[in-house]
Amino acid sequence: MRLALAIASFVVLIVHGVVFYDQFFYRWERHQTAYFEQARSLSKNERERAELDARSPRIEQTIVTSFGDTRVDRCTTCHIASDDPRFAGHAQPLKSHPYSAAMGDVQRNGRWERRHKFSDFGCTVCHDGQGRGLETKYSHGEDEFWPEPLTGYVTQATWRKDFAAKLKGNTYMEANCAQCHTAEDFAGTPSVNRGRKLFYAMNCYGCHKIDGMSEGTLGPDLTEAGKKFKIDYLWESIVEPRANLASSFMPKFNLAERDVRALVVFLKSRRGVNFAETSLDRYKAHVENVAVVIPPGTAGEKAGEQLITDRACTACHKLGDRDGGIAPDLSYEGLIRDNLWLMDHFTNPRSRVPDSIMPTFRFPGEDFERITAYLGTLKTPPPAMPPADTYKTLCARCHGEKGDGEGKVAWYLDPAPRDLTKVGFMNSKPRERFVASIQEGVAGTSMPSWKNALKPEQVNGVLSYVLTTFTKEPSREIKPHNVPDQNPVASSATSIQHGEAIFLERCTGCHGRKADGKGPNSLDITPKPRNLRNAAFVASVNDRRLFDGILYGVQGTAMPSWIDYGLSKNDVGDIVNFIRSINQKKGSQQNAGQ
Numbered sequence: 001m002r003l004a005l006a007i008a009s010f011v012v013l014i015v016h017g018v019v020f021y022d023q024f025f026y027r028w029e030r031h032q033t034a035y036f037e038q039a040r041s042l043s044k045n046e047r048e049r050a051e052l053d054a055r056s057p058r059i060e061q062t063i064v065t066s067f068g069d070t071r072v073d074r075c076t077t078c079h080i081a082s083d084d085p086r087f088a089g090h091a092q093p094l095k096s097h098p099y100s101a102a103m104g105d106v107q108r109n110g111r112w113e114r115r116h117k118f119s120d121f122g123c124t125v126c127h128d129g130q131g132r133g134l135e136t137k138y139s140h141g142e143d144e145f146w147p148e149p150l151t152g153y154v155t156q157a158t159w160r161k162d163f164a165a166k167l168k169g170n171t172y173m174e175a176n177c178a179q180c181h182t183a184e185d186f187a188g189t190p191s192v193n194r195g196r197k198l199f200y201a202m203n204c205y206g207c208h209k210i211d212g213m214s215e216g217t218l219g220p221d222l223t224e225a226g227k228k229f230k231i232d233y234l235w236e237s238i239v240e241p242r243a244n245l246a247s248s249f250m251p252k253f254n255l256a257e258r259d260v261r262a263l264v265v266f267l268k269s270r271r272g273v274n275f276a277e278t279s280l281d282r283y284k285a286h287v288e289n290v291a292v293v294i295p296p297g298t299a300g301e302k303a304g305e306q307l308i309t310d311r312a313c314t315a316c317h318k319l320g321d322r323d324g325g326i327a328p329d330l331s332y333e334g335l336i337r338d339n340l341w342l343m344d345h346f347t348n349p350r351s352r353v354p355d356s357i358m359p360t361f362r363f364p365g366e367d368f369e370r371i372t373a374y375l376g377t378l379k380t381p382p383p384a385m386p387p388a389d390t391y392k393t394l395c396a397r398c399h400g401e402k403g404d405g406e407g408k409v410a411w412y413l414d415p416a417p418r419d420l421t422k423v424g425f426m427n428s429k430p431r432e433r434f435v436a437s438i439q440e441g442v443a444g445t446s447m448p449s450w451k452n453a454l455k456p457e458q459v460n461g462v463l464s465y466v467l468t469t470f471t472k473e474p475s476r477e478i479k480p481h482n483v484p485d486q487n488p489v490a491s492s493a494t495s496i497q498h499g500e501a502i503f504l505e506r507c508t509g510c511h512g513r514k515a516d517g518k519g520p521n522s523l524d525i526t527p528k529p530r531n532l533r534n535a536a537f538v539a540s541v542n543d544r545r546l547f548d549g550i551l552y553g554v555q556g557t558a559m560p561s562w563i564d565y566g567l568s569k570n571d572v573g574d575i576v577n578f579i580r581s582i583n584q585k586k587g588s589q590q591n592a593g594q
Contacts, residue, residue: 195266
């Protein structure tokens with residue numbers, strides 16, 4: 001018992017001693033004491049040794065006021081040998097900072113001279129971290145609440161483990177170098193330069209805005225991405241766009257790790273106005289990155305082909321053997337779209353497909369004309385092939401290899417491609433309806449008209465293939481519905497007002513109060529409720545189809561049969577008048593019979 005008490009007492013004394021030592025003798029003091037001792041042994045004369053003998057541990061501090069916000073750096077309190085070349089082979093923190101010709105350091109008379117003197121620049125302007133901290137956890141930014149951990153060297157405990165190892169390395173420090181060194185050919189920032197090129201090559205500029213570089217409006221503004229986000233968030237957002245926002249329509253580009261790292265470094269360098277940039281520099285950068293120089297005398301079609309390459313259209317679209325895997329195939333565009341549609345879509349994509357995610361590019365009008373002219377030449381129809389191959393070549397990209405509406409680009413299309421396996425829907429419509437959809441397309445959606453690319457027998461062949469392969473169940477006799485060919489209720493202010501009242505009471509849960517298909521229930525519904533503000537679609541369907549969908553529902557979807565819930569034909573007539581009224585262009589005459 002006495003022995004146990006003696007051992008316990010001894011342990012308590014040791015613990016108290018350690019605590020006492022840590023409280024009154026900081027680690028940085030020990031680092032400095034070790035440096036003084038080792039530096040003294042390396043001294044070549046008595047004067048140097050006498051100077052070291054006269055020094056005692058103290059907090060070293062540099063106040064940097066020349067670059068950005070005022071910074072207080074105490075980093076050299078621990079890294080006291082950072083400017084002593086004799087300690088190049090020592091371990092941290094007693095290791096001298098390496099010299100770099102790429103960063104402007106030069107050798108004179110056999111001795112290196114720094115371009116970035118610690119007394120002028122400090123440390124955190126390049127390395128990040130918390131300059132005031134005197135304990136590793138805080139100074140290096142290991143604390144998860146510190147917004148700027150030591151770049152490339154520290155990962156915080158809350159960062160994803162599968163990404164953490166990829167977020168280390170001095171490559172990430174280039175993001176801070178680029179705060180001053182903005183030239184694209186600067187040797188010290190190769191990853192920033194590569195990331196900048198990828199930002200254009202992958203068409204990121206079409207969705208995202210960066211002041212002085214791009215004017216995208218669909219995605220978040222990245223002008224200050226490096227100030228707002230840590231590198232783990234940037235990495236995750238590029239690799240898995242929906243990891244942080246489930247509804248994000250940002251494409252998953254499946255980039256190589258090297259390219260992801262370059263984009264992260266580039267975005268981390270975006271912190272608003274760089275220290276070395278002026279307004280004129282930013283204007284020049286914007287002009288240089290947006291302008292595409294077409295050689296004099298280049299024909300419109302040839303110029304359009306060059307623009308498609310220079311504007312990185314195939315970062316999203318498919319054209320020939322180039323395929324971004326995100327947007328529709330342009331290989332037969334001259335057969336399925338006319339020039340008016342193409343020009344409208346380029347100028348404002350949502351004028352033709354209201355829920356399109358294609359960016360509105362602010363290119364000169366002549367660029368759109370040239371691209372349209374080139375796409376208009378793509379009029380070679382697909383070769384004759386079996387219906388299964390026709391489906392695979394032309395339809396699977398959107399409708400999916402299994403016909404389930406989950407093709408490689410389906411996530412980015414709204415309305416989503418039709419699920420051809422939904423027996424309830426497929427067997428509730430006459431064959432002529434599907435033939436018309438293939439031949440004429442579906443207005444206001446990404447479904448184009450194939451009548452100029454496919455012969456009637458090819459259309460019927462691919463439809464039969466779909467019905468037998470995906471729908472599978474044989475078609476049944478369709479029972480006639482008692483619906484009028486034209487709206488029996490004349491459009492008037494009273495009718496529209498009544499129709500709106502019914503809509504707000506019965507329809508907003510799915511279609512939304514704005515009738516845009518984004519009601520609170522829409523998140524859990526597949527396919528999504530129809531956007532009833534899609535003017536192109538609404539104008540393309542006749543009154544009979546609207547009455548049929550409202551009164552008898554749409555099989556294979558969440559749209560119920562409202563005749564079972566007490567709606568009369570006059571009620572539906574008022575709703576139809578309301579729907580057409582919100583899609584009516586100002587000054588135009590409404591035609592409810594169209």
